[in-house]
Amino acid sequence: MPIITSTEMLKQAYQGKYAVGAFNVNNLEIIQGITEAAQEVSAPLILQVSEGARKYAKHIYLMKLIEAAEIDTDLPICVHLDHGEDFEICKSCIDGGFTSVMIDGSKHSFEENIKITAEVVKYAHDRGVVVEGELGRLAGIEDDVNVSEEDAAFTRPDEVEEFVSRTGVDSLAIAIGTSHGAYKFKPGQTPRLRFDILEEISKRLPGFPIVLHGASSVVPEYVKIINANGGSMSDAIGIPEDMLREAARMSVCKINIDSDLRLGMTAGVREHLSKHPTHFDPRQYLAPGRANIKALVKHKLINVLGCDGKA
Numbered sequence: 001m002p003i004i005t006s007t008e009m010l011k012q013a014y015q016g017k018y019a020v021g022a023f024n025v026n027n028l029e030i031i032q033g034i035t036e037a038a039q040e041v042s043a044p045l046i047l048q049v050s051e052g053a054r055k056y057a058k059h060i061y062l063m064k065l066i067e068a069a070e071i072d073t074d075l076p077i078c079v080h081l082d083h084g085e086d087f088e089i090c091k092s093c094i095d096g097g098f099t100s101v102m103i104d105g106s107k108h109s110f111e112e113n114i115k116i117t118a119e120v121v122k123y124a125h126d127r128g129v130v131v132e133g134e135l136g137r138l139a140g141i142e143d144d145v146n147v148s149e150e151d152a153a154f155t156r157p158d159e160v161e162e163f164v165s166r167t168g169v170d171s172l173a174i175a176i177g178t179s180h181g182a183y184k185f186k187p188g189q190t191p192r193l194r195f196d197i198l199e200e201i202s203k204r205l206p207g208f209p210i211v212l213h214g215a216s217s218v219v220p221e222y223v224k225i226i227n228a229n230g231g232s233m234s235d236a237i238g239i240p241e242d243m244l245r246e247a248a249r250m251s252v253c254k255i256n257i258d259s260d261l262r263l264g265m266t267a268g269v270r271e272h273l274s275k276h277p278t279h280f281d282p283r284q285y286l287a288p289g290r291a292n293i294k295a296l297v298k299h300k301l302i303n304v305l306g307c308d309g310k311a
């Protein structure tokens with residue numbers, strides 16, 4: 001099966017009331033952990049690459065690793081640019097074989113966001129590539145941009161129809177209380193998402209796929225292992241999984257997960273090196289990191305996203 005766009009995946013997810021997992025990839029072990037899990041449960045996948053990932057690993061290496069995973073697993077895989085900040089990076093990823101790009105114009109004014117998003121949509125659609133736009137701002141780190149809580153803003157439902165119709169985007173990322181990274185709520189704060197906003201947006205955009213960023217649940221088991229093995233992440237707190245399940249039953253068709261993969265990898269590496277302080281072969285400590293990622297992704301696909309068996 002070739003690398004495909006997310007169009008059919010998201011359509012099926014909308015109709016079936018589940019979500020497709022969009023996992024961030026940066027290296028071989030992460031790609032293998034995710035794709036081996038998806039293969040075992042027969043789930044469609046979106047593998048997404050940030051600007052930082054392209055800087056770290058180079059576009060060509062990630063593209064070729066994903067192509068290898070696709071051949072190895074024969075899964076439906078979409079390759080997506082995560083948080084493209086301008087036309088140039090979107091163009092470069094489209095020209096370089098990605099089947100989907102996000103143009104993140106959320107830091108701009110509404111009109112400017114529409115302008116740059118529509119420009120990317122034109123270039124992408126002419127080449128058979130799909131586009132995700134964003135309205136509203138999440139708190140946390142968006143690539144190199146640190147959005148403070150004061151600057152974060154929920155998506156305004158009264159803007160979504162105009163944004164979608166004037167840009168022609170294929171999916172829309174919204175802000176309803178999730179945020180990037182491992183510290184999503186303050187200690188003692190009760191995690192809360194604005195399902196009322198999501199519902200209002202869904203009513204205004206019937207049949208249209210919504211995207212949820214910042215959706216790691218910050219798996220407590222991995223935080224515990226990290227803290228028990230020299231790390232210090234006591235205040236890490238994520239989105240409860242039942243909230244993600246609820247969003248997937250609604251119009252959220254793509255759920256972005258990165259921080260949980262990082263925690264799984266780090267927990268595996270730290271635990272291994274604590275137990276085996278003499279080991280220095282990277283294969284010895286990266287393998288448990290990869291195994292954690294595989295177990296974590298399998299759990300998400302079956303128990304959170306509900307996309308197992310949908311490949």
Ligand code: G3H
Nearest residue numbers: 050052053142143180258
């Ligand atoms: O939304 C951000 C993703 O977690 C990617 O993070 O820019 O550090 O690769 P990164």
Ligand code: 13P
Nearest residue numbers: 181213214215216258259
């Ligand atoms: P997390 O930091 O919650 O994993 O979010 C990842 C994300 O939204 C990537 O775009």
Ligand code: ZN
Nearest residue numbers: 180213214256
């Ligand atoms: Zn994001």
